[in-house]
Amino acid sequence: MRDTVAVARGVSWRVLHAFFTNPAFLLPSLAFPLFFFTAFVGGLSRVSQIPGFDFPTGYTAFQFVFVLLQSAAFAGVFTGFGIARDFDSGFMRRLMLAAPKRSGILLGYAFSALIRWLTVAAVVTVVALLARMKIDGNGVDLFGLYTLALLLNLAGTLWATGVAMRLRTQQAAPVMQMPVFLLLFFAPVYVPLGLLQGWIHGVASVNPITPLLEAGRGFISGQPELALAAFAITVGLIAGFGLWAVRGLRSAEAAG
Amino acid sequence: MSDALIQAATLGRRAVVRTARQPANVIFPLIFPMLLLAVNAGGLRSATRLPGFPTDSFLAFALAIPFVQGALLATINANVEFARDIQTGFLNRLALTPVRGIVLLVGQLGGLITIAVAQAVFYLAVAVAFGVRLEAGVGGAAMILLLEVAIALGFAALGSWAALRTGSTEAVQGLFPVFFVFLFLSSMNMPRNLIQTDWFRWVATINPVSYLIEAVRSLVIEGWNWEALGLGFAAAGGLSLVGFALATHALWRRLERT
Numbered sequence: 001m002r003d004t005v006a007v008a009r010g011v012s013w014r015v016l017h018a019f020f021t022n023p024a025f026l027l028p029s030l031a032f033p034l035f036f037f038t039a040f041v042g043g044l045s046r047v048s049q050i051p052g053f054d055f056p057t058g059y060t061a062f063q064f065v066f067v068l069l070q071s072a073a074f075a076g077v078f079t080g081f082g083i084a085r086d087f088d089s090g091f092m093r094r095l096m097l098a099a100p101k102r103s104g105i106l107l108g109y110a111f112s113a114l115i116r117w118l119t120v121a122a123v124v125t126v127v128a129l130l131a132r133m134k135i136d137g138n139g140v141d142l143f144g145l146y147t148l149a150l151l152l153n154l155a156g157t158l159w160a161t162g163v164a165m166r167l168r169t170q171q172a173a174p175v176m177q178m179p180v181f182l183l184l185f186f187a188p189v190y191v192p193l194g195l196l197q198g199w200i201h202g203v204a205s206v207n208p209i210t211p212l213l214e215a216g217r218g219f220i221s222g223q224p225e226l227a228l229a230a231f232a233i234t235v236g237l238i239a240g241f242g243l244w245a246v247r248g249l250r251s252a253e254a255a256g
Numbered sequence: 257m258s259d260a261l262i263q264a265a266t267l268g269r270r271a272v273v274r275t276a277r278q279p280a281n282v283i284f285p286l287i288f289p290m291l292l293l294a295v296n297a298g299g300l301r302s303a304t305r306l307p308g309f310p311t312d313s314f315l316a317f318a319l320a321i322p323f324v325q326g327a328l329l330a331t332i333n334a335n336v337e338f339a340r341d342i343q344t345g346f347l348n349r350l351a352l353t354p355v356r357g358i359v360l361l362v363g364q365l366g367g368l369i370t371i372a373v374a375q376a377v378f379y380l381a382v383a384v385a386f387g388v389r390l391e392a393g394v395g396g397a398a399m400i401l402l403l404e405v406a407i408a409l410g411f412a413a414l415g416s417w418a419a420l421r422t423g424s425t426e427a428v429q430g431l432f433p434v435f436f437v438f439l440f441l442s443s444m445n446m447p448r449n450l451i452q453t454d455w456f457r458w459v460a461t462i463n464p465v466s467y468l469i470e471a472v473r474s475l476v477i478e479g480w481n482w483e484a485l486g487l488g489f490a491a492a493g494g495l496s497l498v499g500f501a502l503a504t505h506a507l508w509r510r511l512e513r514t
Contacts, residue, residue: 031433039440042456046446050302174284185295191302200298 003101011095011108012115015082019116029078029116033071033124037063041131044190052195057221060133065145065216066189067124069209072153073180075117079109080160080176087168087252096253106161106245113157114150121149136222144227145219148212151234156180158241165248168255183209192217208233263355264363271367274337275330285329285371286378289322296321300445310447311477316388319379320472321444323400324465326375327408328435334368335415335428342423347510357507361500365412372408376401388476396475399485403475406492407468411435413499420506442466464491 019025040063048059055062086092099105135142160176167175187209188196196204204210215230275281297315304312311317341347350360380397390396419428442465443451451457460466471488474481 028433035433035437035440042453043440043445043451043460044300044303046306046450046452047300047303049452050305052302171280174280182291185292185299188299189295190299195302196299197301198298200295200301203298 004104004107007099007101007104008107008111011105012112015079015109015112016115018082019112025078025082029075029120030123032074033067033120034127036070037067037124037127040067040190047190050191050195053191055192055217055221057136057217058134060128060131061135061220062217064124064128064133065220066184066187066213068121068145068149069152069212069216070184071120071124072117072149073156073184075120076113076153076156076158077160077176077180079113079116079157080164081170081173083109083161083164084168084170084172084176087164088170092168092252093256102249102253103246106158106249109161110154110157114153117150117153121146135220137219137224138222141219141222141224144224145216148216148219148230148234151231151238152212155234155237155241158238158245162241162244162248165245165252168252183207187213189213208237259354260356260359263359264366267355267360267363268366268370271334271337271364272370275334275367275371278333281333285326285333285375288329289325289379290382292325293318293322296445303446306450308447308450313388313477315383315386316477317473318445319383319388319476320469321439322379323376323404323472324407324439324444324468326379327372327404327411328432328439330368330372330375330408331411331415332428332432332435334364334371334412335419336425338364338416339419339423339425339428342419342510343425351511357511358504361416361503361507364416365409365500368412368415369405369408372412373401373404376404390476391479392475396480400472400475403468403471403485403488403492406489406496410468410492410495410499413496413503415499417499417502417506420503420510423510438463438465442469444469464495467491 019029041060044063045059047053048055048062083092086095095105096102137145159180163172163176186200186203187207188204193201193204193210193214211226211229211233215224215226218225218227293315296318300318301314303309304314304317309317341350347360351357380400384390390400392399415428422428441456441459442463443460444465448457448460448466448470451460467484467487468491470484471491474484474488478484
C-alpha cells in the first residue's frame with residue numbers, strides 16, 4: 001500500500017507541476033469551459049423564453065451545470081492525453097520499470113485529474129457567480145452537484161486512461177475525446193429534455209448523461225430529481241471504466 | 257507569367273495531395289462540422305418557436321456554420337503542414353530555386369482553397385440530402401461556393417501569416433481555439449436581433465465572422481439578400497487583404513533570414 005501511494009504521489013506531483021507551470025496545459029483547460037459558458041449564456045439566453053422552458057433558476061444556472069459536468073469529464077480526457085504523451089516520449093516505459101506498484105500510476109493520474117478539475121471548477125464557479133448566476137439549492141444540494149461532477153471526472157479519467165494504455169500514442173486523442181464529446185452534446189444541452197424534438201429527443205432519452213444533467217440542474221434549483229439514478233449511473237461508469245483502465249494497464253505492461 | 261502559374265499550380269497541388277494523404281486531415285473536417293450541425297440543429301430546434309425567428313428549420317438556419325468551420329479546419333490543417341515545411345527546411349530549399357516568394361504564397365493559398373471548396377460541396381450535398389432547400393436556388397449554391405472561396409482565402413491568409421511568422425506547427429495549432437472563439441462569439445446560433453445579452457450582441461456585431469455566417473445563411477433561408485452578401489464579401493475581403501499583406505511581409509522577412 002505504501003508503495004502504491006508513493007508511486008501515486010510521484011506521478012500526480014509530476015502531472016500537476018506540468019499543469020500549473022506550463023500555460024500550454026493550464027490555459028486550454030481553463031479557457032474551454034469558460035468559453036462554452038460565455039458563448040451559451042451570452043448567445044442563447046433568449047432560449048429560456050421558448051414556450052415550455054420551465055427552469056426557474058435561470059438560463060445561467062441551466063448552462064452552468066452543463067459546463068461544470070463537461071469540464072469534469074474533459075479534465076479526465078485531458079489527463080488521458082497526458083498519459084498518451086508520456087507513452088510517446090518514452091517516459092511511461094521508464095516509469096513502469098521504476099514503479100514498485102504500477103496500480104499507483106493509475107491512482108496518481110486519477111488524483112491529478114481530480115485536482116485539475118477542482119481548479120477549473122473553482123474558476124468556472126467564480127465566473128458564474130460574477131455573471132450573477134442564481135442558486136436556489138441549499139448547501140446539501142450543491143454538495144450533491146459537485147460530488148456528481150467529481151464522480152464524472154473520475155469516470156472520464158478512467159475511460160481516457162484505458163484508451164491511452166491500450167493505444168499508447170497521442171494519435172489516440174480523438175478516440176478518447178469524441179465519445180465523451182458526443183455523449184455530452186447528445187444530452188439536453190440547450191433546452192430541457194421535454195423541449196427536444198425528433199431524433200435528438202430519442203437519443204437524449206437513452207443517453208446516460210441526461211439523468212446526470214437533470215439531477216445537476218435539480219440540485220442547483222433546489223428541486224432534486226433523478227439524484228439516485230444519476231449517482232447510480234456514475235458509480236456504474238466508474239466501476240466499468242475502472243476495470244477498463246486496470247486491464248489497459250495490464251495490456252501496456254504486457255506490451256513492454 | 258506562365259512559369260509563375262505552373263509553379264503556383266504545382267505548389268497548390270502539393271498542398272492538396274499532402275492533405276489528401278492524411279485521412280485524419282480529410283475525415284475530421286468533413287465529419288466534425290456535420291456532427292456539430294446535427295447537435296445544434298437537434299438541440300435548438302425549439303428555438304424556431306421564438307417570436308421573430310427567421311425560419312422554421314433550425315437545420316437550414318445553422319447550415320452556414322459548417323462552411324465557416326470547415327474553412328477554419330482546412331486552414332489549420334494546411335498551415336500546420338506549411339509550418340512543417342518551414343521547420344524541416346523545405347522552404348529554405350525552395351528559396352534557392354527560381355520560384356518567387358509571392359508564387360509560393362499563392363500556391364499554398366490555392367491548395368487550401370481547393371480543399372475548402374471540396375468540403376463545402378460535401379456540406380451542401382449532405383444538407384440537401386437531409387431536406388434543406390436553398391431559397392436562392394441553384395444559383396445560390398454556386399454563390400455559397402464563391403463565398404466559401406472568399407472565406408477560406410481570408411482564414412488561409414491569416415493562417416499562412418501565423419505559419420510564416422512563427423515557423424512552428426504548435427503555434428499554428430494554437431490558432432484553432434482563437435479562431436473558434438470568433439466563431440462562438442458570433443451570430444452562429446441566434447440571429448443578432450434576437451440575442452438578449454447586450455454585450456454579446458455587441459461582440460457579435462463587431463465580429464466579422466457574424467457577417468460571413470449571415471451571408472451564407474441569407475442564401476439558404478432568405479434568397480438573394482444583397483446587403484447580407486455584400487457585408488459577407490466585404491468581411492471576407494477585408495480578412496483576405498489583411499491576412500495576405502501580413503503573410504507577404506512575413507514571407508519576405510523569412511526569406512531574408514535564409
